[in-house]
Amino acid sequence: DAGITQSPRYKITETGRQVTLMCHQTWSHSYMFWYRQDLGHGLRLIYYSAAADITDKGEVPDGYVVSRSKTENFPLTLESATRSQTSVYFCASSPTGANVLTFGAGSRLTVL
Amino acid sequence: ILNVEQSPQSLHVQEGDSTNFTCSFPSSNFYALHWYRWETAKSPEALFVMTLNGDEKKKGRISATLNTKEGYSYLYIKGSQPEDSATYLCAGDSNYQLIWGAGTKLIIKP
Numbered sequence: 001d002a003g004i005t006q007s008p009r010y011k012i013t014e015t016g017r018q019v020t021l022m023c024h025q026t027w028s029h030s031y032m033f034w035y036r037q038d039l040g041h042g043l044r045l046i047y048y049s050a051a052a053d054i055t056d057k058g059e060v061p062d063g064y065v066v067s068r069s070k071t072e073n074f075p076l077t078l079e080s081a082t083r084s085q086t087s088v089y090f091c092a093s094s095p096t097g098a099n100v101l102t103f104g105a106g107s108r109l110t111v112l
Numbered sequence: 113i114l115n116v117e118q119s120p121q122s123l124h125v126q127e128g129d130s131t132n133f134t135c136s137f138p139s140s141n142f143y144a145l146h147w148y149r150w151e152t153a154k155s156p157e158a159l160f161v162m163t164l165n166g167d168e169k170k171k172g173r174i175s176a177t178l179n180t181k182e183g184y185s186y187l188y189i190k191g192s193q194p195e196d197s198a199t200y201l202c203a204g205d206s207n208y209q210l211i212w213g214a215g216t217k218l219i220i221k222p
Contacts, residue, residue: 042116042201042212043156058209090155100146100158101210 006091006104013081014112021076021107023091031094032074033101034058034066036087043090049074050097081111116204118213125192126221132188133216135202139183144205147176147187150215151198159187159200192220 004025013019023032030051035043035058045058049068063085065077074093078085088108092101117136125131137145144163148156160169165180173190189196199217203210 040214042214043203044212045209048209059211100161101148101156102158103155105155 004091004093004102004104006089006107008107009105010108012110012112015082016080019078019081019109021078021089021091021109023074023076023104025072025074025093025102027093027095027102028071029093029095029102030071031097031099032068033092033094034064034074034076035090035092036060036085037090037106038087046076046089078109081109083111085109086111116202116211116213118200118202118216120216121214122217122219124219124221125189127192127194129192130188130190131192131218132186133200133218135185135187135213137183137185137202137204137211139180141206142180142183142204145178145180145185146203146205146210147185148201148203149198150201156201161205187216189218192218194220194222196220 007022033048034046037043044060046064047066049055052068052071055066068074088106090106091104094101119134146161147159150156160176162178167178169176175188178185197220199215201215203212
């Protein structure tokens with residue numbers, strides 16, 4: 001299916017565990033982004049990528065790791081999950097850095 | 113880095129009434145202003161991207177204006193309908209990084 005898909009949609013994990021959220025887009029968009037959305041905050045950028053093998057930190061990168069070995073995939077890894085990382089995570093993509101973003105459906109992560 | 117403010121935080125509007133809300137951003141270091149609509153349990157969807165001072169965009173009953181010199185954008189909804197209930201996000205684009213406002217939550221009362 002064409003579009004941008006995130007998996008898993010829902011995940012419950014325990015403090016200290018490693019978790020990877022997957023993001024896959026079928027448009028060959030150059031730019032991909034990971035945001036987290038928390039009550040009382042707007043969307044906050046965690047990491048973004050301008051192309052395969054190019055990633056850069058956003059506003060709140062601590063505790064997260066990303067990779068972009070292929071244009072279509074942009075996984076987000078929490079190496080040792082903490083309760084403060086309980087959030088809804090959105091992946092997005094755009095053809096260029098100045099274009100509109102298309103968002104995935106979101107991944108709701110709960111860290112116990 | 114931009115600091116983007118939206119007001120009001122929430123808004124209750126009678127069905128059929130028109131409404132508007134504001135997005136403010138520092139006028140320096142500006143590249144573009146984005147508006148998105150975010151319905152509950154869905155993901156944000158793009159409405160407009162504006163770059164030029166004085167720009168005005170329209171999509172059905174929704175329109176937006178941009179003033180880059182004074183650092184604000186207005187979003188207008190004419191004749192509000194229940195399906196307009198959503199959170200409206202604006203984001204300032206500076207150096208290809210979007211900085212998001214916290215959103216205006218619009219609730220349409222039947």
